[in-house]
Amino acid sequence: MEGLFRKGVKIGIYGSSFDPITNVHLWTASTVAHRKKLDFIIFLPSSTKRRDKLMQTEDTHRIKMAGFAIEKNEKFILDDYEMNVLPGEHYTYYTMEYFKDILPNAEIFFIMGADLLVDIGAGQWTKAEELISNNKFIVMARDNIDLLGTIAKSPLLRNYDDGRFQMLDKGLAMEISSTYIREEFARGGEPRYLLPDSCYQYIKEHHLYKTQRS
Template identity: 75%
Template sequence: MAKIGIYGSSFDPITNVHLWTASTVAHRKKLDRVIFLPSSNKRIDKKTKTDDRHRVEMIKLAIQNNPKFELDTYELQVLPGKQYTYYTMEYFKNKDKGDEVFFIMGADLLVDIAAGKWRFAEELIARNQFIIMARNGVDMLGTIAHSALLRNYDDGRFQLLDKGLAMEISSTYIREELARGGEPRYLLPEECYRYIKEQGIYAESDRELE
């Protein structure tokens, strides 16, 4: 039985912190594979403007030398109404039957779930296991303790992980630096940096994107 982590994000663009995070989680939680899952433009919580093919190609370039890292474009192909994490996790559990599947997320998303911002939150929590990465200013234990939903399922399914270093470089920052003529070269894989320059991605500011 393999242990698999599902790592979803817009990856717009993928950064060195994404890779470092995935590697750290895989090492500490003894995962056999980490699946990089670019999020759908159909999601209502996180919109992207960069063409899917560019995001996919940058992920391919970034993870090509790590045999534990895989790309899956499932969320880019789902029908409207199925673009929620609950359905995504059901897909991967059915696809990898017999394997142990974890959803990897930041503590900020745990706060959003506790605040009722996620669709199918109880179904998602009840049926899955989670690896939750610390975020600056977020009390993970307190968030669970103060949420009736989360504490009712606090039976070991929430594996809390403090990465040990505060590395929070965002894709938004990189996009804005590129749009303003900045030089974020060493914040993302060299292959991705070259691809962005060659394709002229992020030439205009997307400051409204989070």
């Protein structure tokens, strides 16, 4: 998309397992784009090669479902970058460096939930300081997490609290998770209206989530 390369464009990187992508993912991305005046949101499905996440479905299925889900929104873009890098290079720091390199004219933000900010502040992410010191973030509120307190309690976060953390409270508690949807499919439930219809049909057609991995 040509607009990605124009000077001053604002882009959010939205990484997740998307296993499967849900209506809440789409609503969240739309809300962030609207509130923070972003021009584009890049959806970045995590690879099964990652060591910190256990995916329920293969990369190809999750990529296809994400593509179906966002195809009618011109602000939403799908990128399979993480599917193509070597194991050990899936850390968010490297991902952000990649996008800054290919989109040098853009202002780029990493979109994440407050729970992830807590983990980063506690030193649980690889190359955490490099990630924090070199990037900007849009942090979505989560119930029972004090965002300002999280920053204040972490030496890493508070020493980079110069405006790079943009807080966003969606104003509506919509927290239906991919885990919940997988569980419903595995138990013969009916989560049809929690995810895009094209994705629901794809899951049924390919018999996904019939069982839950432990």
